[in-house]
Amino acid sequence: xxxxxxxxxxxxxxxxxxxxxxxxxxxxxxxxxxxxxxxxxxxxxxxxxxxxxxxxxxxxxxxxxxxxxxxxxxxxxxxxxxxxxxxxxxxxxxxxxxxxxxxxxxxxxxxxxxxxxxxxxxxxxxxxxxxxxxxxxxxxxxxxxxxxxxxxxxxxxxxxxxx
Amino acid sequence: xxxxxxxxxxxxxxxxxxxxxxxxxxxxxxxxxxxxxxxxxxxxxxxxxxxxxxxxxxxxxxxxxxxxxxxxxxxxxxxxxxxxxxxxxxxxxxxxxxxxxxxxxxxxxxxxxxxxxxxxxxxxxxxxxxxxxxxxxxxxxxxxxxxxxxxxxxxxxxxxxxxxxxxxxxxxxxxxxxxxxxxxxxxxxxxxxxxxxxxxxxxxxxxxxx
Numbered sequence: 001x002x003x004x005x006x007x008x009x010x011x012x013x014x015x016x017x018x019x020x021x022x023x024x025x026x027x028x029x030x031x032x033x034x035x036x037x038x039x040x041x042x043x044x045x046x047x048x049x050x051x052x053x054x055x056x057x058x059x060x061x062x063x064x065x066x067x068x069x070x071x072x073x074x075x076x077x078x079x080x081x082x083x084x085x086x087x088x089x090x091x092x093x094x095x096x097x098x099x100x101x102x103x104x105x106x107x108x109x110x111x112x113x114x115x116x117x118x119x120x121x122x123x124x125x126x127x128x129x130x131x132x133x134x135x136x137x138x139x140x141x142x143x144x145x146x147x148x149x150x151x152x153x154x155x156x157x158x159x160x161x162x163x
Numbered sequence: 164x165x166x167x168x169x170x171x172x173x174x175x176x177x178x179x180x181x182x183x184x185x186x187x188x189x190x191x192x193x194x195x196x197x198x199x200x201x202x203x204x205x206x207x208x209x210x211x212x213x214x215x216x217x218x219x220x221x222x223x224x225x226x227x228x229x230x231x232x233x234x235x236x237x238x239x240x241x242x243x244x245x246x247x248x249x250x251x252x253x254x255x256x257x258x259x260x261x262x263x264x265x266x267x268x269x270x271x272x273x274x275x276x277x278x279x280x281x282x283x284x285x286x287x288x289x290x291x292x293x294x295x296x297x298x299x300x301x302x303x304x305x306x307x308x309x310x311x312x313x314x315x316x317x318x319x320x321x322x323x324x325x326x327x328x329x330x331x332x333x334x335x336x337x338x339x340x341x342x343x344x345x346x347x348x349x350x351x352x353x354x355x356x357x358x359x360x361x362x363x364x365x366x367x368x369x370x371x372x373x
Binding site: 008009017046060070073108118 | 172174176359
C-alpha cells in the first residue's frame with residue numbers, strides 16, 4: 001500500500017461518519033446519496049497528492065466534500081463506473097430508545113434540508129464539532145464572518161424546528 | 164431544541180456504510196479515477212493525434228500534387244485546431260498542479276472553469292467549425308485543381324460546381340447541428356450551473372456577514 005492509499009484510507013476511517021451524514025443532508029434520496037458519496041470519495045482520492053499539510057486533515061476533507069455537495073450537478077451521476085458500497089446496515093429495531101433517537105435525528109435532518117445550502121454547510125460543520133475558526137478555515141472566510149453566519153444559520157434552524 | 168441537543172441528535176445518525184474502506188472499494192475508486200482521466204485526457208489527445216495524422220496526409224498529398232497550396236493550407240489549419248486541444252490539456256494540468264483549498268476558493272475556481280467552458284462552446288464556430296469547414300473546402304479545391312488537367316474543361320467546370328453545391332449544404336447542416344447542440348448545452352446545463360455557483364460565492368462573500 002503506497003502513501004497515497006494509506007492517507008486516503010486514514011481520512012475515510014477518521015471522517016466517514018461526517019461524510020455519510022453530509023450526504024444525507026444534501027442528497028435527494030438513496031440513489032443520489034450513493035452517487036454523492038461516490039463523487040466525494042473520488043474527489044478525496046484525487047485530492048490526496050495536493051494535500052501539503054498546510055491545513056488540518058479534517059479541514060481539507062470538509063473542503064473537498066463540501067465542494068462536491070455544493071457544486072454537484074445531477075446530470076453527472078452514473079457517468080463513471082460505480083463505486084460499490086457495502087450495504088448500509090439497517091439500525092437494529094431494539095426498542096423505544098432507538099426509535100426515539102431515529103425520530104430526533106430525522107427531525108434534525110428534515111430541518112437541515114429546509115435551510116439554504118450554504119447555511120446548511122455552516123450548520124453541519126458546527127454540528128460535527130467544528131469551532132468558528134475551523135468553520136472560517138473551511139469556508140475561506142474570517143472567524144468573525146463565520147460566527148455571524150453561524151449565528152444566523154442557527155436562528156434559522158431553530159425557527160424551522162419550531163422553537 | 165437547544166443547539167447542543169440538536170448536535171447530540173445529529174451525531175447519533177448514520178455514521179457508517181459497513182466496510183467503507185475495504186479493498187473492493189479501493190479498487191473501485193482507483194478504476195473510477197482511471198476512467199475519468201482516460202475520458203478527459205483521451206479526448207484531447209485523440210483530437211491532437213488525429214490532427215497531426217491528417218496534416219501529415221495533406222502534406223504528403225500536396226508534395227506529390229501539381230497544386231500544393233490548398234493541401235499545405237489545409238495541413239496548417241488542421242494543426243492549428245489540433246494544437247488548441249493540446250493547449251487545453253496543458254492549461255488543465257497547470258490548474259491541477261495548484262488546486263484551491265478553502266470552499267470559497269474552490270467555488271471561485273469552479274466558476275472560472277464553468278465560464279471557460281461556456282466561452283469555449285460559445286466560440287466553437289471560430290476556433291473549431293470554421294477552420295474545419297476551411298479544411299474541407301481546401302481539400303475540395305486541392306482535389307479539383309489536381310484533376311483539372313485530367314478532365315475536359317467543361318466537365319471540370321461541372322464537377323467543380325457540383326462538388327461545391329454538395330459540400331456547402333452538407334457542411335452547413337453538420338456544423339449547424341453541432342452549433343445548436345453546443346448552444347443547448349450552454350443554455351440547459353452550464354448557465355444554470357454557473358448561476359448556482361455564483362449564488363454560493365455571493366453568499367460567502369456577503370459583506371453584511373463581516
